[in-house]
Amino acid sequence: MDEIMKCYREQNVSEALLLKIERFREKYPVPEGLRDRLVKPELPFYGREILEMAATALLEGENILLSGTKATGKNILAENLAWLFGRPSYNVSFHVNTDSSTLIGTDTFRNNEVQLRTGPVYESAVGGGFCIFDEVNMAKNEAVSVLHATLDYRRMIDVPGYDKIRLHEAARFIGTMNYGYAGTKELNEALVSRFMVIDMPEMTEDTLQRIMYGMFPDAKKAGMEQLLGVFLDLQLKASNNEISTRPLDLRGLIGAAKTIRAGLSPLLAVRMGMVNKSFDVFERELIEDVVMTRIPESMGSSEVF
Structure with a gap:
């Protein structure tokens, strides 16, 4: 308490x-x-x-x-x-x-x-x-x-x-x-x-930072900021009705961060936690494009933790 x-x-x-x-x-x-x-x-x-x-x-x-x-x-x-x-x-x-x-x-x-x-x-x-x-x-x-x-x-x-x-x-x-x-x-x-x-208002950047840094105090700022950016970018697209809210998943973001900390590639972790929550092929391609602007394939887990 x-x-x-x-x-x-x-x-x-x-x-x-x-x-x-x-x-x-x-x-x-x-x-x-x-x-x-x-x-x-x-x-x-x-x-x-x-x-x-x-x-x-x-x-x-x-x-x-x-x-x-x-x-x-x-x-x-x-x-x-x-x-x-x-x-x-x-x-x-x-x-x-x-x-x-x-x-x-x-x-x-x-x-x-x-x-x-x-x-x-x-x-x-x-x-x-x-x-x-x-x-x-x-x-x-x-x-x-x-x-x-x-x-x-x-x-x-x-x-x-x-x-x-x-x-x-x-x-x-x-x-x-x-x-x-x-x-x-x-x-x-x-x-x-x-x-x-x-x-309930939409998640703000400040609130998201408080949550994620509170749960992952050992995260590196530059890498974690890219993860947070993915969530905020998807939230903006969902609010503009460009994509559904399926990939907009805070639990998925937290799960992705946990698997990255365990050594998984950030891109694969985000795919599991957020991208693959959409089962529409066209929409998934749009989401993947958003993710790739923040998290390239070459990015390793050591850049986040």
């Missing part, structure tokens, strides 16, 4: 806000059985204004929806918030088969009787966790109806055949959504009204 807090203080996050979060943690201690649900983020979130908006809304009992294009740090922020508030976290990735039983739970036969095998929404509601709804705009109607009840101001879930669940005072729900993914749809007005919505 000290490392994360130090990073936030370096970004000049409001001390008054951090103090309120500390009081929240003290007011709602985590039960011993849920401590394994406290997940430390791999890296801190960079973006003071966005962090303050999200944390303030959560302190006031609101649920938040993080919207934006790919590689804007939505999941990183959600993970950081759960860790910062000291809450057990539960993740739900929405897809075509996600239904009410996936979220709330389903009947199961145990100890010679029918019992409810609880889902992540139920667990979060009872234990005061932070439940992260990933790609919430892929939720089908049955799942959306559960979200309506869960996120309602009455903070109560009615489980058919079982008792009503009153949401724990510390329970919060964080939704994330990308634009334009296959299978996504417009969120209905009733669902959106249950969230405070934060539009």
Whole structure:
């Protein structure tokens, strides 16, 4: 926690806000059985204004929806918030088969009787966790109806055949959504009204540098700058609709840097981490051209690490 807090203080996050979060943690201690649900983020979130908006809304009992294009740090922020508030976290990735039983739970036969095998929404509601709804705009109607009840101001879930669940005072729900993914749809007005919505800005050069140099402090500046340049060049082309967002992958960039550190050629590493994420031959050629302007075939791993 000290490392994360130090990073936030370096970004000049409001001390008054951090103090309120500390009081929240003290007011709602985590039960011993849920401590394994406290997940430390791999890296801190960079973006003071966005962090303050999200944390303030959560302190006031609101649920938040993080919207934006790919590689804007939505999941990183959600993970950081759960860790910062000291809450057990539960993740739900929405897809075509996600239904009410996936979220709330389903009947199961145990100890010679029918019992409810609880889902992540139920667990979060009872234990005061932070439940992260990933790609919430892929939720089908049955799942959306559960979200309506869960996120309602009455903070109560009615489980058919079982008792009503009153949401724990510390329970919060964080939704994330990308634009334009296959299978996504417009969120209905009733669902959106249950969230405070934060539009995530595109990754800036300064933020990208903080992330990559924070993870790879042993990197050589000249070589790492070329890797960062590839990402920023692709981001610009994606924002201008010249290419899709498939190769615009922060996880892929981090993975490429790891394999370069292990001795792989930078060009091969970037192909694996970013270029080959596009399966359209014409688009892949465009991406390859962008990469080659930054990373020639002759470039070796020793130029980056």
